Amino acid sequence: MPKAIEIASLNAYYGSFHAVADVSLTIAPRSITAFIGPSGCGKSTLLRTLNRMHEVIPGARVTGSVLVEGQDVYGSGVDPVLVRQRVGMVFQRPNPFPTMSIKDNVLAGVRLQRRRLSKGEANSVVERSLRSAGLWTEVRDRLDKPGASLSGGQQQRLCIARAIAIEPEVLLMDEPCSALDPISTLAIEELMAGLKATYTVVIVTHNMAQAARISDKTAFFTIDGARKPGRLVEYGPTAAMFSEPNQQATADYIAGRFG
């Protein structure tokens, strides 16, 4: 089976605080993988190690390796900027650039890579990305309005459009729906099934039902107490994990008997 992401013996630290301990797992291409687990167990931290966003926090560091399409993103001489172009990210809170129009938001990343972009090319990138993000019909006649004028759910889909406009191989999503209402959440869940055809998607979610609905595989993380590192408990196909988990901790968490 081809592998899009191979995480091996990965540890993440914030200064002297060990946040994620010894995680190894392999993610198949063109699949959706959900990271679940209690707050503070290191899901976001692990996700951010995959596109080297972890290290932008002062004092934060990583050991171990992350191979994306066989290439170690922590290899010597690897430019984190190029890693982030291949591994896109959508954040918990929608964060379109507030002073930019909808169109410029979509093009922001593209323009970093290609200075010269003809009008026609720009328009087709905007349309394709907004279509993939399920936003095109809603904004097609107000592309020059500020991104901040959209609703929260629309802003999040704009952020997805911005992330996929640069055609990354992997799309990381850190609780992309937790700041959204149920209808916007549904819109994003529907969109993810389509994204899977093109991208390898890794999503952190607090919402168990969401993980069950959209993901192919699920990784369950936990933490053994405050100031202890988060660790991977169980990783497997979502359906099996939710029906008959191997570990008692997973069963407890899924059943809501937690903490």
Add this chain to the structure above:
Amino acid sequence: MGTVVAERPAVRDSGLNRLVGQPEGTRPPGKRWGKAPKASTGVERAGDRAARRLATAAGATILVALAGVGLFLLARGLPAVRAGQGDLPEGATSFWQLAGPLAFGSVWAAALALLFAIPVAVAVALFISMYAPRRFAGPLGATVDVLAAIPSVVYGLWGLMVFAPMTAGLYRWLSDHMGWFPLFAGKPSATGRTILTAALVLAVMVLPIIAAVCREVFLQTPALSVEAALALGATRWETIRLAVFPFARSGIVSGAMLGLGRALGETMAIAMVLSPTPFLMSVRLLNNTNPNTIAASIAQNFPEAYGMEVNALIGLGLILFVITFAVNYLARRVVARSQPGA
């Protein structure tokens, strides 16, 4: 079995090289806080009332002071507009012969100073807020603040005794090699006491103020936008362009306006450095003959002035007052216009 640990805030509040002063990123640039809501009961509490009255009084005081200054300048300055030869300083034949070149000199020197100071100040502020290692950033910032507080006489002395002599050689070189450029035309000054030197001294003076304001503004950049840019594969400089500058624009203008105020009003540094020529209006930068500025001219002429001459100098002050207002207003208009959705 694990424990549920309190969720940390959704936005990382920890640093990104201190790019993250304002985690929420909700305050739109240049917009002030809205009016505080009235108490929902419709009854104003005592504390609210006191605070409102205090704030209103303070605001009113400023307006009254401003109006007072304006009225004074108008009442005492206007008579000089019709004054003729004999009543005016420096033997001017009309008020406008006196005021025109001085107004030009003030604006010209201040504009040159800002032209030099703004890019450097922005760069210094960027360095302190984005690039400098943490343990340097604090002391560097403090140093800039101290520089901003140095009295202008000190800059004037330094300009006259150290800087001007140093520039003479450079001016000769510029004149020899780039004399075709209109601003560098004419015989270069041997003493270096030119309008360019004066503008450079002004630039050094206003630089710390602008840098201090810019640094504060850069530190307010919302973390959300910084992360958005980084995650798109932006380099540090691209992150600054995408996330930092759009927010900072109106703050940079505010800093520049503070600098401009100081540059337009500066008397000592100009009076000490510049060798002025009465009634001259010229854009040449390297000559011994230079336009004077309003502020320096007032300071130089006031001690010996009497009668209508005093009115003429106050009239010059009025013109400076109007220039400051006009420039400030224009700058605000430009910023307001360049903000989308505004």
